[in-house]
Amino acid sequence: IVDHSRSMEKDDVPGYHSRANAVYKALKDEFLLPQLELARRHGRGLRNAVVSIIQMSTDSRTVFERVAVDDNLATVLDHYATESVTAGHGNYLPALDVLDELLDEDLDNAVHTVVFFLSDGAPSDHITRECAHGIRVWDDDLSTGYVRYQRNGKRVLQSCGRQAPQCRAATIADVRRDCCERIRLLGDKYGRDRLRFHTVGFGPAHEDFLVLDEMSKVLPKSKFQKLGLSAHQLTSAFSSLTSTLTTMRTVGGSDHGLTRREARPRESAESLHERPTFIRARDNWDIYIDESLSYKQVYEGRQFIPAELSSGAVGVAIKHYPFAEGAERYAYRCFEVGQDDAGRLVSVGYPMVAKQTIYYEELKDSRFHVRMAKAQSQAEELACRFNGRVKRARAGQDTAALEVHFLPCWIYEVYDADYEDGVAWILAEPQLEGKFTKWNNNGGRLREAAARPDAPDAEVDELPQVFSHYTWSVTDGQQLV
DSSP: OEEOSGGGGOOOSTTSSSHHHHHHHHIIIIIIHHHHHHHHHHSOSSTTOEEEEEEESSSEEEEEEEEESSHHHHHHHHHHHHHOOOOSOOOHHHHHHHHHHHHHTTTTSOOOEEEEEEESSOOOGGGGOOOTTSOOTTSBOOTTSSOOBOTTSOBOBOOOSTTHHHHHHHHHHHHHHHHHHHHHHHHHHHOTTTEEEEEEEOSOTTSOOHHHHHHHTSSTTOOEEEOTTOHHHHHHHHHHHHHHHHHHHHTTOTTOSSOBOOOOOOOOGGGGGOOOSSOOGGGTEEEEEGGGEEEEEEEETTEEEEOOOOTTOOEEEEESSOSEEOSSEEEEEEEEEEEOTTSOEEEEEEEEEEEEESBSGGGSSSHHHHHHHHHHHHHHHHHHHHHHHHHHHTTTSOOGGGOOOOOOOEEEEEEOTTSGGGEEEEEEEEOOOSOOOOOBOTTOOBOOOSSOTTSTTHHHHHHHHHHHHHHHHHTTTSOOO
């Protein structure tokens, strides 16, 4: 969504004849051309990805819809870089309405969408709004038959009495709330996990980009960037768009290049807290004992080594249906199993959560699980180094609350005729109890600390971000946990 209000025709971006010209040039040079080069060199780019552009002004319109990422798109972008018409106001809400109409065609399709909403200023939707007193307090006061001006050069506006300043502020606040609410509804309609909403402020430093910032906070995996009028920052923003789309493909986007497994019925998450009395196939347990269990391994010291089953265990059992689904994996209940005196299978050891890929191709070998196990083990190595650093820095103090640890995980190879070649792999880790909290993510988002800076638990709230920084620093920028 590109702002096409009148201000976008200004020629205050060095090297470009207008702000709009800079936007379309950057979109072509920093987003499209790198993708075309990838396709030419390696036969890959944004295959199965399409691009639409909505031009935002007093009213908004889709100027091209679902255009493939190819050389023809370069021609289209060249056209808009030189021939775009900018006029009117930058009204956000009509643009969001057009976006809703555009996305509605994919309502029943499993697609992922990233919206890049670029504007050079705050929304202008409040201009035509009536205040609580029924007056359009942003219209010119034409009671004398002509437009009048104040000493500061501003126009005299219609008034609803002494409360006019408050009413004008209220209309602006209403628009801000409406914009955020509209995005929330889009997320509810099209999937909060499938819609990313990135907002970009490309305008003078003094411009008010509060609404863009708040819009970016409505949905997860979204962000706001304030660029000023820097062409360099603009090119970086479009480069990040490419990175975002690549990430979406990596974690389950529509162009992953892999075949998603058919949606599976879900187990109730409440069953996680219930330890089964017996492990039986008729209760939807897939059971691997004796010869049907090939091995159990753990990744230690930068290599996989054999791991012992729990005391009394003769195999492993995993629920046939998952209780949850992530970006790359299904999550299942899992136990190692033993036999009671009557020969019945019972759970042994602590409850586990097993993970399997959501893609058919990754079921064919163990590399998917090996990669996950290595990452978990390497994160624990860094955590141990970090804990040692904290202890040395706080010598003589109790640092138990500041320790970071990562769960151990194991890989089971099993024989199962339902899988290709009769072999399958299970990645399992101990089940955690308690409330899950996400402190930071790959998009740079941080959890706002629940504690005051002077509260006893303030350090614990800050700890994950400190640890992430430590991993980046101690590995010379090679790893970030």
